[in-house]
Amino acid sequence: MKTSIYKFLIVGMGSIQFLSAQESQKTQKRQEFPFTHQNWKIENADGSQGEIKIVTFKNKSGIKLEPNQKVLLKNKEFKNFILEFYCNGLSGPGLGFRVQDRNSYEYLYLRLGLSGKKDALQYIPIYNGSLPWQLYNYPKYEGKAVFPREKVATLPIDLKSELIQGKAGNELRSFLLEKGFSFSQESEIALSDDINYIYDPNEAKALLFEEVDDDIVFLDPRTWIHVKVEVKGDTASFYIDDVKTPALVVENLKRDAMVGGISLIGDGAEVYFADVSIKEIRSGRKTEEYVAKEKLPSEYLTKWNVSEMFAKDSVNFVSQVDSLIQYEDKFRAVEADSDGLINISRFYDDMTKTVVLTCNLISDADKTVQLYFDYADHLVLLLNTEVLFDKGMNFQPPPEKGEEGRVFVNDESVELSLKKGTNRLTFMLSADNRQKFNWGFVAKLEENLEGIVVE
Template identity: 20%
Template structure:
């Protein structure tokens, strides 16, 4: 393999990038020239595609204030679908953008995010090593990865546009793209048998988006949950304020049983079991009290299940433009599909 490396200062070679409507401008922070970005959920792309099978993306990044996010993009299929890993003031987050929406509310926990000491107000080296089945994330001069991503949500799409991304004020400089030797990252497949043994609902039907005066001429799309048991509605419909869908699932049990159903969701939900409303609530990003992340034990509802066919139905709606979805565990040990 003949190694290759491309270097971009990001303050005097911006003609090599598609800036879109990012508003990115050359600037300076802590005595270093850099690219300054301040919009929300904004990406800029290198005009040329990366042709390396395995490569390292690296840059110097800085977050000047208490709130800000700066990241690296790869495998961009189009402006609304790409792999993203970003640095936040106190964490690293894998946050694949799907249908134009960030999805950190869906992909949370140690498989997707890692805590850091406060990084605010200083320059840091930030690197990704992208392989066919995943990516390794490095912070600072540490030679051990801070995070290993074992499942790329866009299907291991390495080829495509690369670039940089931000959410609120941040700086980035000296982006490099370097070919590296292939290295194995053991892929993580969705273990539906394990999820079912933990009583997750793994299959749902998702309606077409609701309209203001109610659902008319609904169509239904069969969907499966992610590896963490969450239904990612972003894969089907764009998350935008006011959007709403109905999701439903039926299953059979062989005797009556009482359990505690647990659920997590974003942003708002009404939930029915056997056509009886059992829960409604809101859960949005509103720091510091609400982080908006979807967790399967966020809410608990006692349920008396009936012999035979049981149904779960929910209306899930969006207030923001981030990831939306839900996760449900019935608490039943043996529930068959209808």
């Protein structure tokens, strides 16, 4: 299990287009947006308005965001654009684009503690304010990026014994103080396969360290990072420092392609942003565009009926399911997205609740088939009236449950003993009511569906 400090550091499809006419696109001149009251407004975590703070940090002038603040561009909206900015943070600074309101937008954030890893960048569609990072994962929605880090010290050989898990020793803290970095007595050293660092919880600051040519070097992650984002239609390309080669290309942005606002988003620590510029991309003339989405394999279960939200009875939940099924005609029809994913946050906004979803499997004979699926956060699965699966993650997924609890369709499986005729498959799915992040699932049958109809 990852430490809470580690969580702090890291949290922070193809389509074919046919155009009725040749479309030319015009990129407008780049427009800079200084951090003034005329251009921007600060929003605190509770939605109240904050104060704009302009500071010089690491030799660059920019805006300082306190933990969990965001800054929104005023009176400007964009659909297709090229945006560039610099950011400097410890955990997960991010960008909101095509913002409709504070709970509805497209979102990119940087996991600065995971430089060089395949999940250093994360794209997420935000519905109803949830942050479902476990549902949208690599290789489509997370990407590898290398973030610049400043070398600040080389550890003397006689202090290597100080680098052990737990409280940072006095000798190590004294050495770092000589190099200009003050760490309190509460500072801790964390060691893992991914990242090693010393962290001060009192001031939310850290230094990384790693072995380079038999030396232990300390690196300051708080360096300015150049970010470029190009958004056109359903595609977004994200660049880190290298503005010619994208680190992540998302080819099927999940929210509708519409005009919306821009926001720069902080996390649980101080974040700095600077040098924001935007070029709007406009169509040269009006065209009619047809988009053929890549079809999912037929074995995916994409059409479901979902109940209203309710509070789950952890003891008598089967009785709850039985009661709800009596009013199944009141359920609403929902459909999975192009990845086969049902993100409940698209439809409901209370992450303390549970829903029941049903679909029917009509079989031409008694037979056994395999169901593959994955979920977040707690799932009870029934076939007809029999409970076949009942597990939850509690934000501490078991080792076999994907990486960090990410949802992959082949992570779980059960055998379905279908009877001839109609069989009701029921998912009772509870949200992540602690972090308020993830609420969804994906499911498919084995490839051979001969003799089975899904309704």
